[in-house]
Amino acid sequence: xxxxxxxxxxxxxxxxxxxxxxxxxxxxxxxxxxxxxxxxxxxxxxxxxxxxxxxxxxxxxxxxxxxxxxxxxxxxxxxxxx
Numbered sequence: 504x505x506x507x508x509x510x511x512x513x514x515x516x517x518x519x520x521x522x523x524x525x526x527x528x529x530x531x532x533x534x535x536x537x538x539x540x541x542x543x544x545x546x547x548x549x550x551x552x553x554x555x556x557x558x559x560x561x562x563x564x565x566x567x568x569x570x571x572x573x574x575x576x577x578x579x580x581x582x583x584x585x
Contacts, residue, residue, distance in 0.1 A: 506577040509545075512537040514583030527573050529565060534583075538562055546573075 507518045507528040515537040518528060530537060530547045538547055538559055549564035565573070574580055 504577045506573050506580045507583060508580065509534040509537065509583045511584060512540065513585050515541060515545075517585060518581075518583045527577065529570055529573065531570075 505522070505526045507522055507526055509515045509518050509528060509530050510532045511534055514534060515528075515530070522528060528541070528545045530541060530545060531551055535547050535551045535555055535557060538545075538552075538557065541547075541562075543561075543563070546563045546565045546569075547559075548570060549566060552559065552562075552564065
């Protein structure tokens with residue numbers, strides 16, 4: 504499985520076009536602003552939500568430690584910045 508690290512709303516759209524259903528997706532940085540457009544299986548880095556003052560009760564959040572674990576368990580890792 505591939506881990507998709509999404510850093511923007513456009514990145515989420517590009518990622519969504521090619522990702523497989525079982526691939527983990529994590530919103531990071533400014534990608535957390537796309538949380539309302541993401542499906543329920545997308546994870547969001549909790550620290551980036553906090554830094555940006557975003558409160559959401561229906562999102563699955565992950566810590567940095569959990570993100571590192573995801574990256575260690577999957578290959579390849581793809582970043583979506585655009």
